[in-house]
Amino acid sequence: MRVISLVPSATETLAAWGIDPVACTRFCERDDLPHVGGTKNPDIAAIAELVPDLVVVDREENRREDFEALVAAGIDVEVLHIASLDDVNGELARLAQRVGAAWQPEPLPARSELPPLRRADGDDTRVRVFVPIWRRPLMTISDRTYGATLLAYCGLEVAFADRPDAYPTLDEADLASEPIDLVLAPTEPYPWHRHHLDELGAYGPVHLIDGQDLFWWGTRTPGAVRRVADAVARSLS
Structure with missing residues (x-):
């Protein structure tokens, strides 16, 4: 899949699953990948030009107006919402399913x-x-x-x-x-x-x-x- 991540946490996680996004934000600490703006000001036109299969955003990191602009451009967007430790495994399971990653959750330390x-x-x-x-x-x-x-x-x-x-x-x-x-x-x-x-x-x-x-x-x-x-x-x- 051609995935673009607008969330540094998701960029890191996707890479750990063996999936390198085709682009990410400048905050994702991936200088080897093209950057499409920041988490709060992504370049919608540049994203569309890359013809992604999926763009990953998060409600805590990204703005609703950018999500709406991506959808209006006909881009498939996966919206994560992780606001607590309890949210992590469920949201990662959903993301793994979307990108076809074989992932099993690692338990938190007792x-x-x-x-x-x-x-x-x-x-x-x-x-x-x-x-x-x-x-x-x-x-x-x-x-x-x-x-x-x-x-x-x-x-x-x-x-x-x-x-x-x-x-x-x-x-x-x-x-x-x-x-x-x-x-x-x-x-x-x-x-x-x-x-x-x-x-x-x-x-x-x-x-x-x-x-x-x-x-x-x-x-x-x-x-x-x-x-x-x-x-x-x-x-x-």
């Missing part, structure tokens, strides 16, 4: 196999983490997102998880209202680096974490759960 994530003061309550995903404005994740459910599976409590928006915008009053044991600063979507540590340190101890392991779902998910839990355990030791 919680008993993950390192215990304990507070430094010995308190038995769960470690409460703040995950800033954008800088200006400052934004985070709620429990309506894949990343928050992955952290919860690891045994962490995510600050602001009960907000009604999937990606809440915060102000200083919000941050002052929530106790935070650890700031997990992901390397994407905002590229937090070590020179940001003092800025984020105003909210709690800071640990940089791989944004792909936290937010890219797919064949990487079982390993990502282990790596995220191990990284947090190291930051708490």
Whole structure:
């Protein structure tokens, strides 16, 4: 099949299944493939010129108006929707069927196999983490997102998880209202680096974490759960 992926997670997963898309976005980290724009601004005309059999999008990553433009161009579009760990296997099974991949789900590591994530003061309550995903404005994740459910599976409590928006915008009053044991600063979507540590340190101890392991779902998910839990355990030791 001639597949175009507009989702970095899907691009990675398809490659793991032995299916290289004929094109992808510039965020998919595949410099060997043609790029057709970004996740939020794909080049519809360039996609149509490649005459794909299928274009893969995701409701969390891509815009409805781009989906509608693809459909209007007569292109077959597979829409995934992965907003939690529980969504992964079902959505990947559907994608595998569409592209003819022989895939069997890999189970998540049992919680008993993950390192215990304990507070430094010995308190038995769960470690409460703040995950800033954008800088200006400052934004985070709620429990309506894949990343928050992955952290919860690891045994962490995510600050602001009960907000009604999937990606809440915060102000200083919000941050002052929530106790935070650890700031997990992901390397994407905002590229937090070590020179940001003092800025984020105003909210709690800071640990940089791989944004792909936290937010890219797919064949990487079982390993990502282990790596995220191990990284947090190291930051708490």
